[in-house]
Amino acid sequence: MRLTGWVIVAAAVVVLGLFFGFFRAALGVAMFAGILIFGWSYWRNVGNYPPEPDVADISDYGLKYVCTMCGLELKVEVAARDKAPRHCAEEMVLVRTGGTPPLHSV
Numbered sequence: 001m002r003l004t005g006w007v008i009v010a011a012a013v014v015v016l017g018l019f020f021g022f023f024r025a026a027l028g029v030a031m032f033a034g035i036l037i038f039g040w041s042y043w044r045n046v047g048n049y050p051p052e053p054d055v056a057d058i059s060d061y062g063l064k065y066v067c068t069m070c071g072l073e074l075k076v077e078v079a080a081r082d083k084a085p086r087h088c089a090e091e092m093v094l095v096r097t098g099g100t101p102p103l104h105s106v
């Protein structure tokens with residue numbers, strides 16, 4: 001497989017080199033191979049979905065994210081990751097229902 005690829009590359013350089021010069025032929029073949037390998041790896045990864053994350057139903061915990069800028073509240077039903085969402089260009093604050101939400105008090 002590897003050897004076949006190098007034979008094809010060498011043949012392409014020789015054939016193209018007869019018409020365009022060997023330096024330009026080698027450069028063109030190298031660029032072609034680079035783009036081909038990049039595109040191949042890209043399209044091969046298109047169908048690979050990331051694995052299903054470990055989720056946990058925490059709707060009974062009464063957790064919610066609060067935006068400290070505008071007061072928007074998002075109830076957390078299922079936790080898949082512990083990274084806070086952003087709102088108003090600020091990270092939202094995780095609070096428990098019943099506690100005092102950290103809203104702006106100006």
Ligand SMILES: [Zn+2]
Pocket residue numbers: 067068069070071072087088
């Ligand atoms: Zn907001």
